[in-house]
Amino acid sequence: MTSPPAEPTLSAQNLVRSYGKHLAVDGISIEVRRGEVLGLLGPNGAGKTSTMQMLTGNLAPSGGTIRICGIDLLDDPVAAKARIGYLPETPPLYRELNVSEYLHYAARLRRVPRARCAAAVDRALARCGLGEVSRKLIGALSKGFQQRVGIAQAIVHEPELVILDEPTVGLDPNQILDIRALVRELGDNHSVMLSTHILSEVEAVCDRVQILHHGRAVFASSIAGLREFQRGRTVMLSLQRPPAVEVLRAMPGVAAADAEGDGRFRLRFAADADPTAEIVSRAGREDWGLRELAPAQTTLEEVFVQLTRNDPAAQARP
Amino acid sequence: MILTIAAKEIRALFNSPLAWLVLTVVQVILGYGFLKRLDDFLQIQPQLAQLASPPGVTELVAAPTFATAAAVLLFAVPLLAMRLIAEERRNQTMALLLSSPLSMTQIVIGKFAGLMGFLLLLVLITLALPLTLAANTSLDYGLLASLALALLLLAASFAAVSLYTSCLTAQPIAAALLAFGLLLAMLFMGETAGDSLRGRGWQVPAALAQVLSPLRNFEPLGKGMIDSWAIACPLLLTAAFLVLAVRRLDGRRLRG
Structure with a gap:
């Protein structure tokens, strides 16, 4: 006997949401499996927040189905919501409460039994590094700490799915690193879904990425798959005595070449071609003075720009 | 769940100066009125004694105090209720409640129960004034209970109207003004429309006007008449x- 495949923590099919005539979300399907961190990426106004609001029951979808651990969110919202922790774009904090009071309230709202509340709050405080400020009023905390309180609120009841809407926006670099580490840690025993428009964040913390644009999913892949796909596809080439850019562009296997000044070029390889060896030997033969040949660092950014600019409006531009 | 929300609302009220101010102002107004009427009562007491069945201290002193409290509630309840939903929306904290395993009904009842907990306190401090006389004179406890019930029912209907207007806007002050306007309109309508409808023999619309007129139902109970229709109307x-x-909150979720 083999056990049936585990139910995905979150499975949303063909979500649609319209505001009047405007389609904010247009047929997005999302799946998050157990212990996975999914990044939802997209420019501002792509429909990330609307999608997350629908997944957490804050917004009623115009169409589509949402199942949380196999429970239909629309049929049985109370049971489904008990399994979700949600941090909206603006953390829902009561400034007049202190951190510990607030987390108690959040835990009680999420039906944590009264006897276990204190332990649950202590755990959330510890995980989010809030131990020292637990008696402070939320209104008196810095933005970074408030954001952590927002995350603590989302995990205090040990939900199976944690949904974070732009968890690092407006934080300083150190705080961003802290929050990212926390998200990674959450991914060990919760399923996490987070939205962002910062590409490096997705690469740093996510297992899979889904890119939204104009309310549609334009790309979905695992980060590993994305890296594999992108490996060697775009390289930075630096030469001491560079030839004309047309020479590089004409090389077999090179799809595009852009000069970036100071002898630096960005080369994009054609599909299924790897002209790396050819470039190196040609550089030696023609005495270009090869300084550097390295995979470009901003691969996800390129995918992003390619995908999100690939709409009719952009193509119509001269 | 309802109790959790209610407890939070009561604590939020007492964390803000508003609740303390309201309690203080109400106590000062009621206390002054009460003492003034008590004074008047003591002066006319010899004349009253010559009547066949003289009205007692409960009727002449306690009942007007409750009527004053009713008038004060008309101002106080919209102010106390304005933040309930409007402030959650303004501070974008509504998401905490909406993403918790709660039904919209539980959220609304919880908020309402929290406010009623506070208003019960207001009714009790009103009740405390005539009870101070109990040591030296005999009071009509039946009438006092009826008065307290009338005030509580009135407070409940004011609270529900104010809670509803708090769902209409994200500006607490606007919610308070809306509630105040709506309550005043209902009072006028009950006073004038109710009478003229009944005068024309239209019983059903007249009954409807009575349901919508909180103060009109206050009167019979205030005289000690336990009229079941007067209890049913505010409920x-x-x-x-x-x-x-x-329905309003559900509608917001649908329309975004």
Whole structure:
């Protein structure tokens, strides 16, 4: 006997949401499996927040189905919501409460039994590094700490799915690193879904990425798959005595070449071609003075720009 | 769940100066009125004694105090209720409640229960004034209970109307003004429209006007008449506005 495949923590099919005539979300399907961190990426106004609001029951979808651990969110919202922790774009904090009071309230709202509340709050405080400020009023905390309180609120009841809407926006670099580490840690025993428009964040913390644009999913892949796909596809080439850019562009296997000044070029390889060896030997033969040949660092950014600019409006531009 | 929300609302009220101010002002107004009437009562007491069945201290001193409290509630309840939903929306904290395993009805009832907990306190401090006389004179406890019930029912209907207007806007002050305007309109309508409708023999619309007129139902109970229709009307009004509030919040989720 083999056990049936585990139910995905979150499975949303063909979500649609319209505001009047405007389609904010247009047929997005999302799946998050157990212990996975999914990044939802997209420019501002792509429909990330609307999608997350629908997944957490804050917004009623115009169409589509949402199942949380196999429970239909629309049929049985109370049971489904008990399994979700949600941090909206603006953390829902009561400034007049202190951190510990607030987390108690959040835990009680999420039906944590009264006897276990204190332990649950202590755990959330510890995980989010809030131990020292637990008696402070939320209104008196810095933005970074408030954001952590927002995350603590989302995990205090040990939900199976944690949904974070732009968890690092407006934080300083150190705080961003802290929050990212926390998200990674959450991914060990919760399923996490987070939205962002910062590409490096997705690469740093996510297992899979889904890119939204104009309310549609334009790309979905695992980060590993994305890296594999992108490996060697775009390289930075630096030469001491560079030839004309047309020479590089004409090389077999090179799809595009852009000069970036100071002898630096960005080369994009054609599909299924790897002209790396050819470039190196040609550089030696023609005495270009090869300084550097390295995979470009901003691969996800390129995918992003390619995908999100690939709409009719952009193509119509001269 | 409802109790959790209610407890939070009561604590939020006492964390803000508003609740303390309201309690203080109400106590000062009621206390002054009460002492003034007590003074008058003591002066006319010899004349009253010559009547066949003289009205007692409860009727002449306690009942007007409760009527004053009713008038004060008309101002106080919209102010106390304005933040309930409007402030959650303004501070974008509504998401905490909406993403918790709660039904919209539980949220609304919880908020309402929290406010009623505070208003019960107001009724009790009103009741405390005439009770101070109990040591030296005999009071009509039946009438006092009836007065307290009338005030509580009135407070409930005011609270439900104010909670509903708090769902209409993200500006607490606007919610308070809306509630105040709506309550005044209902009072006028009950006073004038109710009479003229009944005068024309239209019983059903007249009954409806009575449901919508909280103060009109205060009168019979205030005289010690336990009239079941006068008890049912404010309860119906309260239930109706709570349902409207739930529907309004559900509508916001649908329309975004």
